């Protein structure tokens with residue numbers, strides 16, 4: 729099992745890990761995270777956001793065609809109208825018709841991480857390394873919810889380190905590979921105010 733989290737970098741017990749754990753992660757960890765969450769390439773995000781705005785303004789999208797794109801790229805992590813995963817926040821009541829916040833949330837997930845959804849790395853004394861968000865905790869245990877939505881409960885006395893990676897579990901580059909019309913369709917679907925079913 730590779731060891732990339734320094735044992736001193738987290739607190740294994742007591743209080744909720746807060747800013748104290750948000751110090752820069754070790755180089756090895758950063759490298760691992762860069763691999764797991766690759767940074768998006770140029771053009772810069774502002775330009776990309778501007779380009780997408782223009783694409784969306786040029787023609788309407790078809791929300792029915794957008795649904796499968798949403799299902800493939802977003803639904804594993806987000807619930808929308810009672811369907812979908814729970815890795816990220818429920819999007820049903822999120823301001824999905826506000827294009828600016830939607831674009832920045834999607835293009836730059838690390839810019840602002842919703843409280844409770846920071847990515848943590850837990851290492852256990854028996855050498856396991858788990859990554860996910862802190863779904864729950866009490867004085868005796870912590871619960872890490874991973875990428876796939878599965879939860880793991882770790883007794884605090886088995887925990888060696890708990891480090892905040894300062895990254896979102898939401899990957900960058902989620903819009904990559906979509907053509908102009910697919911972008912319009914996806915954003916049309918993202919704005920739905922009630923579930924569509926066929």
Ligand code: HEC
Pocket residue numbers: 798801802803804805806815816817819822829830833834837838840841842845846875896897898899902903918
């Ligand atoms: C691998 C899981 C994952 C996928 C796939 C994913 N997200 Fe997320 N998303 C998250 C997590 C975790 C957060 C909360 C952390 C953050 O704010 O970055 C989040 C946050 C968001 C937010 C901000 C919500 C809030 O309450 O602040 C929006 C909007 C969003 N995602 C939209 C999308 C859309 C649209 C897609 C598909 C194109 C998508 N996400 C795909 C995990 C994911």
